[in-house]
Amino acid sequence: MAPETPLGAPAAGSTASDPRREGWLTTQLDHYVNWGRKNALWPMPFGTACCAIEFMSVVSSHYDLSRFGAEVVRFSPRQSDLMIVAGTVVDKMGPILKQIWDQMPDPKWCIAMGVCASSGGFYRAYHVMQGIDEIVPVDIYVPGCPPTPEGLIHGIIKLQEMIARGETRSQIAMKSRSLEEQGHAEEVARRAVRTLEEGRARAMADAGRGRPA
Amino acid sequence: MSAIDTPRGTMAADPSKFWGEAKDAAALEADPTVRALRAEHGAAVLGVEDFRGDLSVTIRPDDLLLVAQTLKIHPELRYDILADIAGLDNLLLDRTPRFHVVYHFYSTTRKKRVRVHVPLDDAKPAVDSLTPLYKSANWAEREAYDLFGFDFVNHPDLRRILTHEEFVGHPLRKDYPPDRRHMLSRSYSAYPGLEAEHEGRHTLVGADGIERVYVNLGPSHPATHGTLRIQALLDGEIIVDSRTEIGYLHRCFEKMAETHTYTQVFPFTDRLNYISAFNNNVGFAMAVEKLMQVEVPPRAVWIRTLLMEFNRIMDHMICIGTNLVDMGALTNFWYFFNPRERIYELLESTCGARLTVSYGRVGGVAQDIPDGFAEHARRVANEMPEFIDYVDKLATRNVIFQQRTRGTGVVNRENAISWGWSGPNGRASGLDMDFRRDAPYGGYESLEFDVPMRTDGDTFSRYMVRMLEMRESLRIIHQMLDRGVPEGPHITSDHRVALPEKNRVYGNIEALMNHFKLIMHGFSPPVGEVYSYTETPTGELGFYLVSDGSGKPYRLKVRAPSFYTFAANDEMLRGQMVSDFVAILGTLNIIAGELDR
Numbered sequence: 001m002a003p004e005t006p007l008g009a010p011a012a013g014s015t016a017s018d019p020r021r022e023g024w025l026t027t028q029l030d031h032y033v034n035w036g037r038k039n040a041l042w043p044m045p046f047g048t049a050c051c052a053i054e055f056m057s058v059v060s061s062h063y064d065l066s067r068f069g070a071e072v073v074r075f076s077p078r079q080s081d082l083m084i085v086a087g088t089v090v091d092k093m094g095p096i097l098k099q100i101w102d103q104m105p106d107p108k109w110c111i112a113m114g115v116c117a118s119s120g121g122f123y124r125a126y127h128v129m130q131g132i133d134e135i136v137p138v139d140i141y142v143p144g145c146p147p148t149p150e151g152l153i154h155g156i157i158k159l160q161e162m163i164a165r166g167e168t169r170s171q172i173a174m175k176s177r178s179l180e181e182q183g184h185a186e187e188v189a190r191r192a193v194r195t196l197e198e199g200r201a202r203a204m205a206d207a208g209r210g211r212p213a
Numbered sequence: 214m215s216a217i218d219t220p221r222g223t224m225a226a227d228p229s230k231f232w233g234e235a236k237d238a239a240a241l242e243a244d245p246t247v248r249a250l251r252a253e254h255g256a257a258v259l260g261v262e263d264f265r266g267d268l269s270v271t272i273r274p275d276d277l278l279l280v281a282q283t284l285k286i287h288p289e290l291r292y293d294i295l296a297d298i299a300g301l302d303n304l305l306l307d308r309t310p311r312f313h314v315v316y317h318f319y320s321t322t323r324k325k326r327v328r329v330h331v332p333l334d335d336a337k338p339a340v341d342s343l344t345p346l347y348k349s350a351n352w353a354e355r356e357a358y359d360l361f362g363f364d365f366v367n368h369p370d371l372r373r374i375l376t377h378e379e380f381v382g383h384p385l386r387k388d389y390p391p392d393r394r395h396m397l398s399r400s401y402s403a404y405p406g407l408e409a410e411h412e413g414r415h416t417l418v419g420a421d422g423i424e425r426v427y428v429n430l431g432p433s434h435p436a437t438h439g440t441l442r443i444q445a446l447l448d449g450e451i452i453v454d455s456r457t458e459i460g461y462l463h464r465c466f467e468k469m470a471e472t473h474t475y476t477q478v479f480p481f482t483d484r485l486n487y488i489s490a491f492n493n494n495v496g497f498a499m500a501v502e503k504l505m506q507v508e509v510p511p512r513a514v515w516i517r518t519l520l521m522e523f524n525r526i527m528d529h530m531i532c533i534g535t536n537l538v539d540m541g542a543l544t545n546f547w548y549f550f551n552p553r554e555r556i557y558e559l560l561e562s563t564c565g566a567r568l569t570v571s572y573g574r575v576g577g578v579a580q581d582i583p584d585g586f587a588e589h590a591r592r593v594a595n596e597m598p599e600f601i602d603y604v605d606k607l608a609t610r611n612v613i614f615q616q617r618t619r620g621t622g623v624v625n626r627e628n629a630i631s632w633g634w635s636g637p638n639g640r641a642s643g644l645d646m647d648f649r650r651d652a653p654y655g656g657y658e659s660l661e662f663d664v665p666m667r668t669d670g671d672t673f674s675r676y677m678v679r680m681l682e683m684r685e686s687l688r689i690i691h692q693m694l695d696r697g698v699p700e701g702p703h704i705t706s707d708h709r710v711a712l713p714e715k716n717r718v719y720g721n722i723e724a725l726m727n728h729f730k731l732i733m734h735g736f737s738p739p740v741g742e743v744y745s746y747t748e749t750p751t752g753e754l755g756f757y758l759v760s761d762g763s764g765k766p767y768r769l770k771v772r773a774p775s776f777y778t779f780a781a782n783d784e785m786l787r788g789q790m791v792s793d794f795v796a797i798l799g800t801l802n803i804i805a806g807e808l809d810r
Contacts, residue, residue, distance in 0.1 A: 046433060048461070048462055048805065049805065049806050050483075050487035050806065053568060056550070057550065057553075057554065060547060060551075061550060088464050090462060091396055092376065092397055093432065093440060093462070094397055095397055095398070095399050096432055122481075125469055126384045126390075127465050128394075145480075
């Protein structure tokens with residue numbers, strides 16, 4: 001039983017971002033807030049290994065990440081909203097990664113740069129975490145060992161698209177919390193599932209076309 | 214496990230001989246080291262070996278401390294550097310006793326090396342600590358304790374160093390599965406009991422009973438460039454005590470090497486010192502070449518040496534660039550990152566990868582250089598001086614920079630030797646040691662270059678040595694380019710290790726089989742052990758390689774220069790300002806991948 005307000009009456013075949021689903025004001029407000037968020041990412045490099053060196057290349061003069069609105073590198077988790085985990089995270093480092101992630105304010109995003117952060121890479125070993133998603137939620141996985149600077153930039157652009165659509169884990173969780181507070185728990189769950197499914201379908205379609213959307 | 218999948222080589226029939234092959238006994242006994250040890254400690258010497266020019270002596274464990282003392286102070290020996298300590302588990306070698314500790318000594322005056330094997334008691338693997346004689350033994354013994362579970366009697370602080378405190382077992386023992394993990398539930402401190410006391414406070418009572426400010430730096434800190442962690446107690450702004458904690462990037466290199474074929478180890482070596490990855494490739498390749506006695510063709514040697522020098526420049530650029538950023542001079546970082554991209558392009562043109570190249574192979578390099586490579590290299594080399602000049606003008610004579618770097622983080626020559634320092638850091642402390650000149654390889658003997666030296670041993674000296682070395686590297690590069698690329702193949706024609714040419718693989722069954730065997734099983738070096746070392750931008754990178762005759766290394770111990778440099782950190786920091794700590798750390802050029810392996 002979906003409540004009629006404040007979500008508005010859903011039209012047949014409409015999607016989450018369809019203005020007909022929600023009140024005009026809420027939708028447009030979200031739209032502009034997300035637009036602001038996506039173009040002012042403040043990365044916090046959690047650089048541990050080789051990928052951190054490539055990250056340095058991405059932010060320095062030749063590749064110049066500032067062209068993509070993610071310029072202000074901050075080493076304090078409290079001042080940043082995008083954690084880029086660049087490099088292998090070993091078991092000894094795990095609790096520290098978690099602690100830093102927890103210190104970042106919502107909404108926050110996480111990019112696993114390189115195969116080590118994504119899956120442990122070729123270190124199938126006694127002291128290496130097999131992907132940071134064991135302990136923190138990841139929005140974007142960038143493959144490569146290390147990824148090329150173009151690869152990381154592509155990952156950031158993808159993240160920006162997800163932020164604009166409100167599809168990232170953090171945004172979904174925030175929306176859910178605010179709706180839960182208003183007592184719409186059932187709708188929250190449905191929305192979260194639907195948003196994730198749509199995102200997955202889009203990703204599959206992208207992969208099927210064999211090129212970025 | 215490595216020894217099971219491929220047939221093992223034959224072991225020596227005589228159990229006192231480990232590796233089967235010996236030099237002429239009389240010549241061996243005439244070696245000054247053997248003579249001196251026989252004279253001083255006749256009963257302690259269990260065996261003497263010479264394999265591929267490496268002298269190896271087996272010593273009774275009870276006498277180790279006395280033997281080491283003789284090695285260090287005997288006027289004809291003077292092995293003043295304890296270069297490395299490696300554990301060795303003989304479980305799959307059918308050899309008793311099960312554990313050995315292997316010490317590598319180097320004499321800076323005689324430029325000679327000796328390896329000392331100490332067999333340990335199976336029931337209780339313990340041996341005297343060498344910390345009273347060599348400071349470098351401190352961390353090296355902790356590592357052997359951590360990874361093998363050896364007990365070093367009288368070690369001042371024997372606890373785990375690379376793995377975490379909740380780890381169970383000793384991972385480099387042969388019966389430890391490579392992928393058995395132990396999760397760490399919480400972050401912990403090197404000051405025991407700090408967590409409980411530290412709740413909400415920022416002071417700590419030191420050993421002398423005085424309450425001091427406690428500062429934790431790292432392992433995720435902008436100035437630590439990687440995963441280093443230092444906990445310090447401050448008196449005002451002076452560091453009175455500190456504990457350095459490492460292992461936050463321990464990626465199990467040595468265990469991974471034991472579970473992969475020789476060629477598959479190359480990508481792992483890239484990720485040791487990932488800033489100059491190619492130098493590690495060559496270091497490892499040279500160890501295998503020494504073991505298998507493979508000849509490298511001149512063209513491959515030329516490519517290797519040229520790229521190693523470019524990598525040296527790049528490594529020093531990152532070190533100096535990031536060091537200056539930490540001191541607030543961001544411009545230099547941009548100046549040094551631009552030419553670095555040019556070197557990346559050069560590397561990319563040879564193998565397709567920018568950073569982790571995996572371009573080295575046993576017997577040569579992976580593929581030939583592209584057309585026009587020499588012109589490209591010259592163009593890149595010609596661009597470099599401009600950027601080095603910029604930084605030279607901006608920083609070297611800058612008053613603020615000098616005030617912050619002169620006289621801070623001083624390590625004198627004696628300490629540098631005791632800590633096992635090498636490379637630019639050692640040379641800044643007056644330790645005149647450069648293996649390109651002292652033990653030439655890769656054609657360095659025919660090239661003209663100076664080894665820049667400083668004697669102050671402070672932050673500024675280390676900076677200066679690197680600045681000057683970049684120019685020397687350019688000098689080497691220009692000499693090589695003037696001589697031109699030697700003609701010939703890029704990899705040896707020894708098809709024990711090198712893939713046969715493609716047209717032959719498609720043309721006849723022998724070459725096809727050869728190709729198939731090399732790809733599927735790799736190659737199997739003879740039984741034996743070698744130690745091979747090169748001069749990388751961080752210092753002496755050594756590979757101690759033990760082969761059981763199978764297709765995978767039985768044991769591969771890396772002598773990582775950063776590890777021994779960083780071991781001195783706590784001693785260096787005592788009495789320094791906390792604000793200088795950042796500058797000191799940056800100038801040591803600690804690369805976490807190499808430090809923790």
